[in-house]
Every structure is written in structure tokens, then in C-alpha cells.
Amino acid sequence: MRLRLLLLFVAGVSCLHARVEENVAYAMRGGLAMLLDVHYPERSNGFGIVFIAGSGWHAPLTYDAAPLKASGFAKLYVPPLTEAGFTVFVINHRAAPRYSYPAPIEDAQRAVRFVRHNADRFGIDPIRIGGVGGSSGGHLISMLGVLDGGGEPASPDPVERVSAKLQAVFARAAPFDLTLVQGRFSSGSVSSLLGMRLGARDAPSTKEHRTYWAASPAAHVSPDDPPFLLMHGTADDRVPHGQSEEFLARLETIGIEAELVLIEGGGHGASFPGATNPPDFLGAMVSFFQRQLSNQAEKDASPPKPLRHDPSIERDVPFGMVSGGALLMDVYRPDRPNGIGILHITGSGWHSPLAANAPQQKASRQVEVFGRPLVEAGYTVFAVNHRTAPLNKYPAQLEDVERAVRFVRFHAARWDIDPERIGGIGGSSGGHLTLMLGVFSAIGDPEDPDPVNRENARLQAIVPWAPPTDLVMLNGEYGQGTFGSLFGMRLLERDPKSSPQFKAYRDASPIHHVSPGDPPTLLIHGDADGVVPLRHSEIIAARMRAADIAVEMLVIPGGGHGALFPGKIPDAPDYVQAAVDWFDRHLRD
Numbered sequence: 001m002r003l004r005l006l007l008l009f010v011a012g013v014s015c016l017h018a019r020v021e022e023n024v025a026y027a028m029r030g031g032l033a034m035l036l037d038v039h040y041p042e043r044s045n046g047f048g049i050v051f052i053a054g055s056g057w058h059a060p061l062t063y064d065a066a067p068l069k070a071s072g073f074a075k076l077y078v079p080p081l082t083e084a085g086f087t088v089f090v091i092n093h094r095a096a097p098r099y100s101y102p103a104p105i106e107d108a109q110r111a112v113r114f115v116r117h118n119a120d121r122f123g124i125d126p127i128r129i130g131g132v133g134g135s136s137g138g139h140l141i142s143m144l145g146v147l148d149g150g151g152e153p154a155s156p157d158p159v160e161r162v163s164a165k166l167q168a169v170f171a172r173a174a175p176f177d178l179t180l181v182q183g184r185f186s187s188g189s190v191s192s193l194l195g196m197r198l199g200a201r202d203a204p205s206t207k208e209h210r211t212y213w214a215a216s217p218a219a220h221v222s223p224d225d226p227p228f229l230l231m232h233g234t235a236d237d238r239v240p241h242g243q244s245e246e247f248l249a250r251l252e253t254i255g256i257e258a259e260l261v262l263i264e265g266g267g268h269g270a271s272f273p274g275a276t277n278p279p280d281f282l283g284a285m286v287s288f289f290q291r292q293l294s295n296q297a298e299k300d301a302s303p304p305k306p307l308r309h310d311p312s313i314e315r316d317v318p319f320g321m322v323s324g325g326a327l328l329m330d331v332y333r334p335d336r337p338n339g340i341g342i343l344h345i346t347g348s349g350w351h352s353p354l355a356a357n358a359p360q361q362k363a364s365r366q367v368e369v370f371g372r373p374l375v376e377a378g379y380t381v382f383a384v385n386h387r388t389a390p391l392n393k394y395p396a397q398l399e400d401v402e403r404a405v406r407f408v409r410f411h412a413a414r415w416d417i418d419p420e421r422i423g424g425i426g427g428s429s430g431g432h433l434t435l436m437l438g439v440f441s442a443i444g445d446p447e448d449p450d451p452v453n454r455e456n457a458r459l460q461a462i463v464p465w466a467p468p469t470d471l472v473m474l475n476g477e478y479g480q481g482t483f484g485s486l487f488g489m490r491l492l493e494r495d496p497k498s499s500p501q502f503k504a505y506r507d508a509s510p511i512h513h514v515s516p517g518d519p520p521t522l523l524i525h526g527d528a529d530g531v532v533p534l535r536h537s538e539i540i541a542a543r544m545r546a547a548d549i550a551v552e553m554l555v556i557p558g559g560g561h562g563a564l565f566p567g568k569i570p571d572a573p574d575y576v577q578a579a580v581d582w583f584d585r586h587l588r589d
Helices: 072-083 103-117 136-146 189-194 207-214 242-253 281-294 365-376 396-410 429-439 471-478 481-487 500-507 535-546 575-587
Strands: 019-029 032-040 048-052 087-091 129-134 168-172 228-233 258-263 313-322 325-332 341-345 380-384 422-427 461-465 521-526 551-556
Touching (some): 019 313, 019 325, 032 313, 048 136, 072 281, 087 103, 103 136, 129 136, 129 281, 168 281, 228 242, 228 281, 242 258, 325 365, 341 365, 365 422, 380 396, 396 422, 422 429, 422 575, 429 461, 461 575, 481 500, 521 575
Parallel strands (some): 048 087, 048 129, 341 422, 422 461
Antiparallel strands (some): 325 380
16 A cells, blocks of 8 residues: 655654663674663553664774764664654664675574563564664665574573564665665675675676576565555665655555555665655654554554663773674672773683674673682772684774773773772683783874774783783694684695784784884783693793793692683692782782
8 A cells, every 4th residue: 555644744743752772782793792672661552572673784994983873863763662652673784884684684584583582681573573774774674574584492492482573664765675775875885795796787697696686685575574654755866766666566466564654855875865755754653553563463562671780890991893793891890999901801812602692791700710819809890701703803802802902991980990900810812812912012103083992992900811922933833723813824834934824813913013112911821721832821931031021920739721721739829819819919009
């Protein structure tokens, strides 16, 4: 049914504020957290709405990029929904140019599954979830309606067992057929998203055309799809309104309930700029969801379950955005702070699993082993995530932990710490990164538009345990497949020192960056470590002594590779207390 509303736009954005639960992690992707904000209504109707802002499927590559969930589109459309009783989930997703399709739709589907799996927590009915999206967000939200989205019953992750399909979809100015998108919108956005361009001469049989079509909602329409409400401005010069008209016809042909609201004179934007006497499109959206989701099985709405909260831990603090994903840290506050901060970097082999429920590095047991005693001693501990291989190649890992130091230093007053007294501790690959923060030059850029990036990333004292210090040597000893994945290239014995791969492995090795003025360093290593031999700590300790750096080495007899140094003799040194004492000696007055 084609519908042109001519009513005056009388619904303003309310000044009432819903309660917002920010930065809920719904997935982990290569060390990055996919976040959503939950906007709770004052009185819930038990309906959930997943909201995806338009971004051209892209996000800036800078750490200070605004998250997608903070868009103006959300600020305009979310309040009328929460006022009507809907619980709204505004999401981030991975974005081009760093991440190609299908990454954004994988994240969007994961968000729906997460919301559905946790429906009781959010006080909604899992079978009454709608979706709102505009522009590229309209494309993604429409894909959530037309794709099958069935869960994987055998998945070890319970979130992946539930469906990602929505029960009602509102799409504004959405490109439904990417093979037909014309003008500025497709000048680079779609080709960047899909990793290929579609030329005018490319026939439907070409890989390019088939890829563009497979990424189009129009390609997946089927009789079991949910009701759609489409809105489009007639003066949209980025996504022509013919896209919505053709998609409407396709839906109606197979019997899907759908309607189209054309906004006369409206351009491409959340409020349809240029429209004269625009209709109440926000009210139409709310009415659509009230009508369509009420048709599902009735269930009394229950209030969201309160989350357990430890006031001494500030969890999920974003310290950088990377193409739609968030870098997070947990901040552990002591009862009696001494004004000193310690960065904790978990060892993970620089890698993490590809599953969306991969554990966060900052939640590692290593934080309990080393971080908790530091907190009890008065230190404020910042446990950080960083990007991981295989999705992210080195030096992304180093860049992220440098960003963490800069962020902590810039916000030192927020946590009542001295910006000139920040230490670092980490083990294995985390020990490697901790060493790099100590020995690698990481001055800030005074001309950077992001004030955080103007800060220095150097630490003032470090405690790396079991750190790989010479990656060329470690690769030679073990033929490391880890490094082939981390660097995106393997290093063979026959490769000359002038080769790119040798230079990459060498430049990532802390032993080649030691210089006078590096921070005091306590190295902790087990003498039975079969993963990173003790030799790695011995050679960098020797270089540090030669450079007149304050360095000590604590050897754990019988200790293997791990935070508990498995196999250590019963009367092994108390390495945790040694770490606390090291920071006391070099960071406290």
C-alpha cells in the first residue's frame, strides 16, 4: 500500500530523558568491543527496537572518531520511541574502509541475537523486536528483516543459537539494490565497503555484479519477511527514492505487508531537509511499531534486571574507536589511592579467537594475579584491551596500548593520578608490549587535532614478565606460525636482513630499541619457560645495563610460561610482591 502523508509535522522531540545504559559490549572482534547503548523507557511496553545510524558504512580511522551510536539520527528518533514505551538498542558496528562487507551485517545480526538472548535482562519480549535504520543503517536494518538469520543450534555460544531476524522494520532513505545506486553515494562508499567497484559494463554474471546484488536487501526478499515501513524524500540526491519504490513493489508482489511514506521535497537526512510541510514521520514510525509488534504473542513487560555493580571498578571505559569498534579498559580504584597509575596488558599471544564471544583481555585472570595486589597497595590499575591478530596486524597492538597510555595521562585528573607517574605491567605478548612502551620512542604530536594524541606514551617504570624480546630469535627457535599471522608475512632462515619480513620482525623486537633514559625495568621470568626462553630476558637485561638503565631480573626456579609460573619450586620468590615493591621504589616519592 502506497501512502503519502500530508499532515503537518507536529511531533517535536521531547525534553524527557530515558535512562541510558551505555557501552554494553555485545561482541568482541579481534580485540575490539562492539558496543550498544540501551535506552530504557519510563514505562516499558515490552517491545525492543534495534537502531542503526547511517554512516555510509564507513567510520574515520582516527582513535577519537565519534561512535556511530552517538549520531544525530539517534538523538532525533530514539526519544519518541522511549516515550511510547519501547526499549531502544543503539549499536556500533565495524565499518569500512578497515572492515569490508559482510562485517557490518555480521555485527548487526550479533546485536539482535545478543538482545534476544538477554531479553529478560532488558525487560523485553524476545519475539517482539523491531528495527530502525537510515541510509546505510536502513540498508543494514533491512538486511536484518530479509535475511534468514537463523541461529546455530550446535554453537557453543548460546547467543549464536538464537535468531537474528526482526519482526518489523522501519527503513529511511535506504539503498535496497546496490547494483542501482547512483550519484555521490556510490562514488566510493559501496566500492570501499565491498572491496571492488561495479562498472557500467559489468554484466550480471560477473563477480562484481553478483557481489553487489548479494549485499542488497532486494536480493533476499521472501514470503516470511516482516512488515516494512519505508520513508524517503522525493528530493534525495544521494539515494534516489526510486530505490524505496522498487523495493516496495518487490515486497508487495510476494505478499509482505509494506507501506511507503514519500516526503515531498525531502532530501537525504534524518529530518528530510528541504521538505515543505513534512508529515509526522516520527509519529508514523511509532504507530507502525505499536501496531505491528502488538500483533505478536502478548507477554507482560517485566522491568530490566539490575546489574551487579562494584563501585571500585569502572568497567568498559572506551579509550579509542577503531572503524566502529571500541577499545575498552577497566579501571580498578584502590580504597586508599597513592596517586599512581599502572597499565596492565594481558598476554594473549597478540591474538584472540574469531568467535564473537571471544573473552576480553582485560577480563583475564592475569589481572587478578598482578592487578589486584597493586590495587590493594594503593595503585590505580588500568586493564586494557587492544586489537589482535589475525584480524589486525602489527603494529596495531602497539598503537592501541600507546593510545591507552596517552588516554590515561590526558585524563589523569579524572582518576586522581599523577600524569608523570604511570607504570606498566604485562606478561608474554603483554610483556613484549609493555617493554615496547618503555623502550620505543612514543612522544606525542603537538599538532594533532585530538588532544589525547598530543600526550607522551612513555611509561615511567615497567615490569614485563616472560617477555619475547627478540622476535627474530624466537621465530628461528620455534618457526612461529604466530608471527606469520601477526605480521601477515613469514620469516624464513634464508630471508636476508634486507628483506621486508626481517625488518618487520626486527623492528618489533624491544632489544633493538634500548637506549639511555629508558624507564626502570624489572624482568620476571621462569627458568623452565618452554614458550619464551629465559634467554629473552637475559639479553635485554644485558643491553639495558650497558645503557645504564636501572634493571633487575627475577628468575623463578622451575617456573614455566604463565602468570602463575607453573612448575615453580615451593619456595620460589614472591614475584607479585616484587612487582609491587618495584613500583613503590621507582614511582612513589
